[in-house]
Amino acid sequence: MTNRPSAAKLAVKATVAHQFGAVAEQYRTSAVHAGGEDLLQLASIAALTGREEVLDAGCGAGHTALALAPGAAHVTALDLAPAMLAQGRQLAQERGLTNVTFQRGDVEALTFGDATFDLVTSRYSAHHWPHPERALAEFHRVLRPGGRVLIADIVGYADFVSDTHLQALELLRDPSHVRDHTLAQWLAMLAAAGFTAAVRFTWALRLDFNAWVTRMATPAATVAQLRAILTQAPAEVQAQLQVEEDGSFTLQGALLEGRRA
Secondary structure, three states: OOOOOOHHHHHHHHHHHHHHHOOHHHHHHOHHHHOOHHHHHHHHHHOOOOOOEEEEEOOOOOHHHHHHHHHOOEEEEEEOOHHHHHHHHHHHHHHOOOOEEEEEOOOOOOOOOOOOEEEEEEEOOHHHOOOHHHHHHHHHHHEEEEEEEEEEEEOOOOOHHHHHHHHHHHHHHOOOOOOOOOHHHHHHHHHHOOEEEEEEEEEEEEEOHHHHHHHOOOOHHHHHHHHHHHHHOOHHHHHHHOOOOOOOEEEEEEEEEEEEO
8 A cells, every 4th residue: 555646636636836926926916815814813712922933735826825924933834836825935934924934845745844833724725636635634643732733715506406507616616626615514624633633614705707717817718618617506505606697606615613622
């Protein structure tokens, strides 16, 4: 038996690095990622005291890492896409933050020692992980006793029809998408990894359709497919996603906390 990554897993990770390398600047300026009530809630729930070592896993352009840096001893911001890391470094320099280190790495195969961090965070990244249970096991390993993980992401629907439409929309727009897991699935995965898990905050995320596809540089033909899925979706799906005339829609987000014994 081997722990060597499968070809499919490597392909997904390569897609993540390529996909976001091409649109990194869009994510540096994205209102969804740069702010929002969920980011404020995450920082509040983190309740940093200035002594913590923090890992931001799947940091993207660094918005979460930089929001936490003023209250932490040090933040390590990790991502697969070098272009995203470059955007984060630029933002850190602009804000005069010197206690953030940006480095390339895989959340499912961390290179840090056991019990290195007090807090692990991840925001709008987990839906790209081929094996989230592996990432959670790694977070548990690198956290000190009593440490916490905070994961903020879009969550899927228990209703299969709505969930199928959600996953199709996500994958068409972004080939590096793996899955938006449901709250029940997240709680089960956190518990299986050894965490005491809880949902700390939920929110509705309205996505302006044009900004959503522009941010990922979605090809015109795919944009047309996305519009067709939204306009032709069953009434219950349109109600669930709150689909608007221009194609804008609303998803559900959740912030989950896992505490290590």
